[in-house]
Amino acid sequence: MKSASAPTPSFRLPLQITPERRRVLFSYVILLAVYAGCVAVSRDFLSWSTVRLQLVQAAFIGVIAIGETFAILIGQIDLSAPWTITLSAILATNLAAQFNAQWIAFAVAIGVGVGVGLLNAIGVFALRVHSLIWTLSVNLLLQGVALIYSNAVAPTTRIPPVAGFLALGNIGPAPAAFALWAVCAAVAIGALRLSPFGRLVYAIGNRPAAALLSGVRLGRVYTAVFVASGLCSALVGLLLAGYASQAYLGMGNDYLLPPIAAVVIGGAPLTGGVGGYVGSVAGVLVVVLLQAMLVSLDVSEGARQMIFGALLLALAFAFIKRSR
Amino acid sequence: MTPAESRLAALRRVPVARRLADRAGPLSCAVGLAVVVGLYALRQPLILSPFGLASLANVSVALALAAVGQSIVLLAAGLDLSIGGQITLINCVAATTMGASGLSVATVVVACLLIGLCTGAVNGLIVAYGRVEPLIATFCTAFIFTGAALVILPRPGGAIPDGFAAALTESWGPLPLSLVLLAGAVLLVWIPVFGSPLGRYIVAVGDDAESARLSGLPVRRVELASYMLAGLFAAVAALFLAAETTSGDPGVGQIYTMNSIAAAVLGGVSLSGGRGTLIGPILGSFVLAIVMNALGVFNVSAFWQNFIEGLILMVVLGLGGLRLLAAGNWLALFRQ
16 A cells, blocks of 8 residues: 555654555664674674764665655656756866856856756656656766766866865764755755645646646656755765865766665665655765775675665565555 | 548657657657768768778677666666766676677677676565665665676776677678677667567656556566666676777776766657657667767867767756657656
């Protein structure tokens, strides 16, 4: 039953264990197991400096996973993240260098995010192309744009100090990137649980035809979701530029699968309508820790891809809606 | 003719406009192919020589094979995003194991075709029996296949004997051998399959899986078979690519996933299943591949190629969407 996805009516005890909550709980159990596994592989995972590193990495994937969670909740997917990240980083830092103004970088990143989001929404909503195929094509197009723009020469960049601070700095004991992620996560969870937007997202994910007949403006919600997703990726592009102190072609290539895996591990089936960002947070941490574990185990790139694919498949199995 | 028979005949008669609409994909592809080759020949007349035709065929045949495989899955209302991964894996296996002797070449060719059937069967089992959505299932297996290829061959390398390469890529008189390979694959696989009940079952399942199930068709086995056939075509494409480049490359298959879908859609195969022809996707792949090849020949910068490729994909996919929009009202789009 998908109806469990609606916010729990107020007369129920807040701690009642719905199937929904069990899934989220399950993803946090996986997180604990994976962290235990990491500690077993290497004692380094007990030290704050290692954990801090993972939290920064988790922040990057986590912010992309916000948009991905929205997209998956309406039963779609957004695979245009890698080159949105790269294009946003290259355009923003390069234009900031040319015009010698920090705010330009942020304006350009927002522009790229909104533009990509609108392009995705046009294809997925207006033209009814399956989002997986369409957003992959958009990704290819963006790759082309990035290549043409940079002409395969490392562009002169100016990293906005704010982006550098957000990626590398500290707020109190916590990394600034993590703090930023926490704020974004709170906004995302609030938007999904408390706002009308969230209810429309779940309505569309559960049954688009019913949502349409109930008068939901599907186009607006699709557009909002894809624009949010584009904005998240573009923001991460800027953060990554700050993190590496440069913007380069292919910098977003590692960010295609991890955010999706995070959402699925977080308990949201790719068919949409079920799940939320609380689970995705656990999923993000699981993915980041798994990556770190595979790195410290010295597993080759090929084996890493195989493990990731198999893991995602296993989770798709575990969460499948058995209706056919 | 009795009145009943004439009524039946009238029912069977498909209106001309409808028949034309069904053939719109292949027809427009044929026109497009003529235009593309014509423009190409204006700039580079040598392209009409036997050598030029062979080179055009060589750049197109791998995509055509992949697109035919993709079309079989699409006809059954599935989707195979792992075509590129399968091609990559089999290409790497072929390049690392194919020795120089005739016996080892023959063994490896047969083994590669079997691997194609197996990878296809993995997809088919997960989709048909595991009930995972085709899109998700093959998206995941694509990573597994590509990862396996990287394990076998981390960077481009391996070796393909010259004799094998020549047998697939050179010309026999004016006839490019790659076209013979394509025709052979079609004659030995597509024609028998689609002349048999299996072919009709594939189309029936793709048209409406529920009706097919209620009519007593073995829906799951049919879906499994469609993925296995796609894997077989991917294997042939991979062997051809190995012959064309005389080496293996763990990145070789990547572009074939999206391009095979685009070629199939361009050739009039419906993404929602049950409708399509054989000739459409083949012509569609020739148009796509020759356009991409021409970009390089006409000195279009390599940096523009991704952009133009993405743009072509989006326009083709968008056109398919427009056709869907014309088909019915908004609610019909959600009915499944």
